[in-house]
Amino acid sequence: MKTSTRISGPLPALALCAAIALPAGGALAQSGYPSKPVRIVVQYQAGGSTDTIARMLGEGLSKRLGQPVVVENKAGAAGIIGTDYVAKSAPDGYTLLLTVPGPISFNLALYKKLPYDPRTDLRMVSDIVTPRMVMVVNPAVPAKNFKELVEAVRKEPGKYAMGSWGPGVQPHQLQVFMDKTYGTSTLHAAYKGESPMAVDLLSGVIPMTLGSAATMRPYIAAGRLRALAVAGPTRAKSLPDVPTFAEQGYKDQIYTITGSISLMAPAKTPDDIIERLGREVVAVIKQPGVRKRIEELGLEPVGNTPAEATAAYKAFLPVALQLAKDTGVTLD
Template identity: 40%
Template sequence: MNRIPTFVLAAALAGSAPGFAQDFSRRPITMVVPAPAGGASDAIARSLADTMGKALGQIVIVDNKPGASGMLATQLVARAPADGYTLLVTHTTPIYYAHYTFAKVPYDVRRDLAFVTHICDASLVLAVHKDVPARNMTEFIAWAKTRKGHVSYGSYGVGSSGHLMSSYLSESRQLGMSHVPYKGEAPMIQDLVGGHIPWAFATAGSLSPHFMSGQLRPLAVVGEQRLDDLPGVPTLIEAGFRDPEFKIIGGLTMMVPAGTPAPVLARLEKEARAAIQTAQLKARFQVFGLIGVGNSAKEAREGFEASGPVIEKLVRISGARMD
């Protein structure tokens, strides 16, 4: 699909942009999601589509386009007409991490895409198998040091936020741990529960049943606040791990093609942020252990820019470069 030059679109829409910003009646809106149906990303996107569709007076269709670490879907949106009818609801990998981990990325986030809002943060938890003799981070580090060179950790993919933070923890505390990558979170957690790996970072929603069964134990939460479902578990910051590298977390972001007219972008931002505050979305966030954000487009862009140097450092330390 050939992309229409931004200046042509802007000129064509200039005369009618204010009215168009209030009218999405021309055709259904497509919300592209770089994940298969059934997961957290898909569930959140469908709730957003339903809520925003009602507010905009239009059908919003969710189009699942998994593949290439999310880059397939992101490229599709980056090349779509900048008219407000194509949205991207994506996890962080193709937006925040891809340019640092892949040699070739078929789009440039700064040039080809515009932020609408950061939808939510993923509440990653450092979890250990029940047989690991540690009930807090101090005991965990002490245990790992006694087994230096003989401890492994799992991740849900090379270059994922879980991989980068685990690698940084090992390197910065000189623990000599080995990385065991998995093709997704589910198989990683299965091996964690089975004792094949002793610890890993994973999402709270996926870990919760295993915390309740006693098979796994939570030691710390990534981010700046404790989780409502795990009120007794401290953040890594509270546990004394104040490195900025431990503040990088995953989540979902909404974007549109660059060059989308300002009035259209403003309307989408308004309705997306309102949807994120509804009971429907809050219930979805809770199910998956996510923390609703819904910031402004400007704030979302600033957060993206601020994260770059930290992610670049984490990728360099982990060696998660895919050429």
């Protein structure tokens, strides 16, 4: 026999409120996000282009999220320290990572053991900007294009050194590729950053590098460096007069690959938070003033969805890993 209990007064309304407050798959539990400041961790010291982008992004997100967005610099160990910190942070949307490609791609091939795995410990929110790489030489080098550089390097084995900001990074990859492919004999000059490398390039201590357009463009404009080619499928907006490697007949993947500076979060961050952050990032990057500031830095704005950023990372990763492995370099 069925029995029923009739409750009178305000209790049904209270019960209804309690039911509404219960989380449904985690989504409603996060409906108040964000309720406190959000941190964006940058893996490098303040003042660089990644740090500048982080602060620009943080400013825009703060207005849209209604909470302060603070940039925190955790530099060291080729980006490993900052990346590991975020990977092990609470997956609640309050600690994010703005990362260049190396710590989430090349490092997997270069280091025998990493304290994190970007493929399983982090997830994409959005690609923010695309840095463009440009092959530059000191004006003392006679080459006016990349073919002439290859010929000049081949004629004088051991004379030419390729500057880079560390073992296994893109300039080092190119140096190894040139020697293997064109029969050249070059040296690798590793620095602790792009800035000290640029100083020696300008003074003629090293003759060439594949550097970021953001760093090299002012020196190119002043005639202190000569640009020979840009990497990527198209010309760089910041260097429209410089042809791509492909335009000059060099179409291997090392000449066409481009990686992005991306915003990531701990892997278990709820989908609703990731989607919210993704929407807000897209809105910030679409702002004309923000796009103009990005382009003035020699970078190219992206601002895509989490799904698009994830797909781009999955496509980029195997190519990046193979290029890093081809250098033969491993680090402890």
